Amino acid sequence: MLTCVGIFVALALILDFYAGRTEVRQAKRISGLLQTEMVSNLDSRLYAVEQVVKRTGLELKNCDAKFIEVHGNGIMRSILEGDSIIEGCAVVLDSTHDAGRWIGYMRHIDDSTTYAASPDLTPWHNLIARVRSHGMDRWSKPYIDKIESKGLKVTFTSSLIDSRGDTIGFITAAIALSTLDEEASRLIPYGHTSTFILADDGTMLDFWPENTPLRADIKQIKESPDFGKYPVASKEITAGGEQYICSYTSIKGLNLKVCTVTPISSIRHVTTRIKFPILLIITLGFLILVCVLRAIMSRHLKPLASLTKAANKIGEGDFEVELPDMTGYTDLRQLCDAMAHMTKSLRQYIIRTTEAARLRERMASELDIARSIQQSMLPQPAGEIAGADGRPAITIGAMQESALEVGGDLYDYLELDGSLYFIIADVSGKGIPAAMMMTYIKSLFHFAAQQKLQPGEIVSTLNENMCENNINNMFATLLAGRIDIADSRMVIANAGHTPAVVAAGGMARLLNLPPGLPVGIMPEVTYTQKECVFEPGTTLFMYTDGLSEAEDSAGRQFGIDRVVASVNAAGDDPSTIVSTLSEEINKFSVSHQADDITMLCIKAPIQNSVSLSLGYDVREILRMNVLIESFAKSHHWTDDALNNVTLIAEEVVSNVINHSVDVPAESEIRFELCQTADEVRLIVIDPGHRFNPLENRPEVDITLSLEERRVGGLGIFLVCSLADACEYEYKDGHNHLIIRIKMSGGDISQDATPKC
Amino acid sequence: MKTEITKGDNEITIKISGRLDTVTAAEFDKERAALGQIDKDLLVDCTDMEYISSAGLRSLIILLKETKGAGHTLRMCSLKPSVRQVFDMTGFSTLFNID
Numbered sequence: 001m002l003t004c005v006g007i008f009v010a011l012a013l014i015l016d017f018y019a020g021r022t023e024v025r026q027a028k029r030i031s032g033l034l035q036t037e038m039v040s041n042l043d044s045r046l047y048a049v050e051q052v053v054k055r056t057g058l059e060l061k062n063c064d065a066k067f068i069e070v071h072g073n074g075i076m077r078s079i080l081e082g083d084s085i086i087e088g089c090a091v092v093l094d095s096t097h098d099a100g101r102w103i104g105y106m107r108h109i110d111d112s113t114t115y116a117a118s119p120d121l122t123p124w125h126n127l128i129a130r131v132r133s134h135g136m137d138r139w140s141k142p143y144i145d146k147i148e149s150k151g152l153k154v155t156f157t158s159s160l161i162d163s164r165g166d167t168i169g170f171i172t173a174a175i176a177l178s179t180l181d182e183e184a185s186r187l188i189p190y191g192h193t194s195t196f197i198l199a200d201d202g203t204m205l206d207f208w209p210e211n212t213p214l215r216a217d218i219k220q221i222k223e224s225p226d227f228g229k230y231p232v233a234s235k236e237i238t239a240g241g242e243q244y245i246c247s248y249t250s251i252k253g254l255n256l257k258v259c260t261v262t263p264i265s266s267i268r269h270v271t272t273r274i275k276f277p278i279l280l281i282i283t284l285g286f287l288i289l290v291c292v293l294r295a296i297m298s299r300h301l302k303p304l305a306s307l308t309k310a311a312n313k314i315g316e317g318d319f320e321v322e323l324p325d326m327t328g329y330t331d332l333r334q335l336c337d338a339m340a341h342m343t344k345s346l347r348q349y350i351i352r353t354t355e356a357a358r359l360r361e362r363m364a365s366e367l368d369i370a371r372s373i374q375q376s377m378l379p380q381p382a383g384e385i386a387g388a389d390g391r392p393a394i395t396i397g398a399m400q401e402s403a404l405e406v407g408g409d410l411y412d413y414l415e416l417d418g419s420l421y422f423i424i425a426d427v428s429g430k431g432i433p434a435a436m437m438m439t440y441i442k443s444l445f446h447f448a449a450q451q452k453l454q455p456g457e458i459v460s461t462l463n464e465n466m467c468e469n470n471i472n473n474m475f476a477t478l479l480a481g482r483i484d485i486a487d488s489r490m491v492i493a494n495a496g497h498t499p500a501v502v503a504a505g506g507m508a509r510l511l512n513l514p515p516g517l518p519v520g521i522m523p524e525v526t527y528t529q530k531e532c533v534f535e536p537g538t539t540l541f542m543y544t545d546g547l548s549e550a551e552d553s554a555g556r557q558f559g560i561d562r563v564v565a566s567v568n569a570a571g572d573d574p575s576t577i578v579s580t581l582s583e584e585i586n587k588f589s590v591s592h593q594a595d596d597i598t599m600l601c602i603k604a605p606i607q608n609s610v611s612l613s614l615g616y617d618v619r620e621i622l623r624m625n626v627l628i629e630s631f632a633k634s635h636h637w638t639d640d641a642l643n644n645v646t647l648i649a650e651e652v653v654s655n656v657i658n659h660s661v662d663v664p665a666e667s668e669i670r671f672e673l674c675q676t677a678d679e680v681r682l683i684v685i686d687p688g689h690r691f692n693p694l695e696n697r698p699e700v701d702i703t704l705s706l707e708e709r710r711v712g713g714l715g716i717f718l719v720c721s722l723a724d725a726c727e728y729e730y731k732d733g734h735n736h737l738i739i740r741i742k743m744s745g746g747d748i749s750q751d752a753t754p755k756c
Numbered sequence: 757m758k759t760e761i762t763k764g765d766n767e768i769t770i771k772i773s774g775r776l777d778t779v780t781a782a783e784f785d786k787e788r789a790a791l792g793q794i795d796k797d798l799l800v801d802c803t804d805m806e807y808i809s810s811a812g813l814r815s816l817i818i819l820l821k822e823t824k825g826a827g828h829t830l831r832m833c834s835l836k837p838s839v840r841q842v843f844d845m846t847g848f849s850t851l852f853n854i855d
């Protein structure tokens with residue numbers, strides 16, 4: 001608002017400035033025009049006077065001086081009457097030859113005419129001299145008539161020529177400058193305009209009193225660039241702190257200038273007087289207009305404001321807000337109707353969304369419960385199955401991660417009478433249908449295991465049951481097996497499942513199994529099971545294809561090779577293997593998990609002590625050797641260590657078998673093998689007669705020649721050579737032979753001197 | 757244990773593969789008996805002999821004695837270190853001519 005007023009005032013001031021300039025220019029033009037007209041009038045008056053004088057001169061041509069002297073009165077009267085402004089005239093016979101020196105003059109004084117004549121020219125010397133200096137047929141400079149009127153006058157002079165052609169005198173006609181002054185005084189375009197007659201050089205004529213206003217300042221007119229070039233010019237001058245417009249026009253014949261001086265304040269005084277009231281009126285009008293406009297706009301915008309308020313409330317969720325009445329506002333009413341419609345639609349949409357959210361929440365909650373039920377069906381992800389006779393337990397690691405809330409993957413294991421039954425299965429599809437089938441398979445597996453069925457039979461049972469009424473054509477791939485904990489044997493059957501990985505002694509490989517159809521596809525399929533030794537220290541790693549077929553962002557699969565490599569690198573603790581694989585797969589497939597992932601890892605413990613009962617038959621040594629080899633492998637013995645231990649065991653046991661006499665039938669030799677941190681201990685217990693082989697051994701002299709050597713006694717000699725310590729004891733009716741071999745890190749110590 | 761007997765012009769090569777121990781020594785003894793009278797020098801190739809125990813040593817020393825008794829020589833070749841160790845410990849290295 002203030003800015004508006006400021007701009008408005010500034011515009012008004014600029015306009016005022018230009019209006020002032022225009023007025024000044026206008027004033028100059030008016031003065032010029034008036035002066036031109038006045039000068040034109042003056043010129044015609046002066047011309048008339050000139051004509052009267054010249055005509056008289058012509059009429060008197062060829063007249064001699066005498067004639068002129070005689071008729072002087074009449075001549076002068078004729079001149080005076082020739083033009084009313086001629087104030088006085090004179091005839092002067094001023095010949096150098098004395099034909100007639102004479103002067104006559106005549107003038108109007110107060111409507112009467114005076115005449116005088118005299119042959120004495122003395123009083124007229126000034127006049128005669130002035131005329132002579134000016135020349136004929138021209139106007140004199142202004143002068144003061146000292147003789148008669150004392151007023152300022154100018155005179156026109158014309159020569160008198162006689163019949164001989166000689167100039168014998170002249171005639172003059174004088175007019176009062178007051179006459180010009182009167183004419184000039186009419187040139188008052190403005191109230192305070194002063195008029196001056198100036199000399200041709202722009203100065204005031206001498207007769208103006210010294211105290212005439214502007215007398216000194218009028219000289220500034222000469223600074224005008226037009227001065228001297230043009231007969232008409234104007235100039236702004238400053239005098240006494242006030243500005244004037246000074247205009248002049250030259251009167252050619254008289255070499256004078258008529259000048260008008262007008263104060264600019266008098267030119268602009270009307271404008272100045274009305275300027276402020278007009279400005280005030282316009283400003284007030286403007287303010288009133290602004291107020292009225294605001295009032296009108298606010299009246300028209302009021303419904304829009306209330307509509308905005310209502311829209312904001314709707315935005316905050318208040319759909320019950322009352323929309324303003326828009327009667328009379330066509331456009332706004334349409335907007336209001338549209339908003340009402342929108343509010344209604346929003347309200348319905350929110351009701352629908354809330355209902356859907358509630359439904360989703362219920363579904364989610366049910367799925368959550370289903371998930372926890374499914375999870376609770378699975379056995380512990382990290383488990384131990386106690387070994388027989390207090391031996392270390394079989395350790396188990398497992399994981400099941402569903403892609404959706406529930407999944408169709410299953411792992412399960414249970415121990416029944418010294419056997420560990422296990423299964424890993426992957427039901428086709430995902431979500432609830434797969435999860436239901438998974439629970440079915442789990443129940444069937446438990447049932448079949450409790451029947452002590454062989455793994456092949458278990459898979460067949462699952463197949464037959466799933467094929468029955470399988471209207472949804474669901475199927476499952478699986479591996480099911482049994483490990484006999486006491487003698488480390490495993491039986492396993494495959495139904496189209498991803499190959500399992502076996503790791504032992506730092507080497508992982510795929511377990512080669514006979515192929516088999518997934519269960520649920522075709523009834524009456526026979527599943528071939530594989531039987532193998534599940535050696536101590538061996539790890540069996542099983543998984544579903546969610547692991548091997550997991551994809552990275554570029555669509556590449558994790559792959560079975562990578563599974564084998566990862567198992568190999570993950571160590572030999574089942575839980576560690578499972579968690580390592582889980583981390584790797586999470587890193588590999590950073591995006592959404594596409595399929596259920598399940599892993600089951602079973603590890604046979606490394607046994608620090610094994611034992612075997614042997615019959616009295618050398619062939620039993622073969623069984624003993626298998627046990628020693630398996631033990632050596634699980635404890636990572638070197639070939640030399642295995643060779644030495646085998647040799648010692650064979651020599652001791654074959655000694656017992658070959659040299660025992662009178663042992664009852666069915667008697668058994670007990671063979672035990674123990675590994676401690678720094679030694680391996682062999683214990684052989686037999687129920688034969690008391691016999692200490694360490695004492696009763698034959699002497700062996702290895703330096704003897706072939707002929708002198710006995711064939712025999714070498715066995716116990718070898719035992720004593722290879723062992724670090726041998727002890728014999730007879731207790732409870734049994735011979736106990738204990739042999740110690742120093743061994744660390746799976747290798748025998750190099751110091752092999754006989755100790756017994 | 758497996759025994760391969762190759763009769764050459766000047767010598768008979770007996771190649772023993774696998775384990776020569778308490779269980780297999782009797783079998784070796786049978787093979788030795790089947791050889792009959794030794795009429796040539798013998799070469800016992802131990803390239804593939806994995807293991808030997810005192811029972812095996814006994815069979816070999818009987819063979820050595822028989823061969824010498826028949827006026828021929830017995831050489832042994834290509835003993836694995838573990839087998840050689842047993843020969844060394846028992847002083848058999850000095851009895852046998854080992855390449």
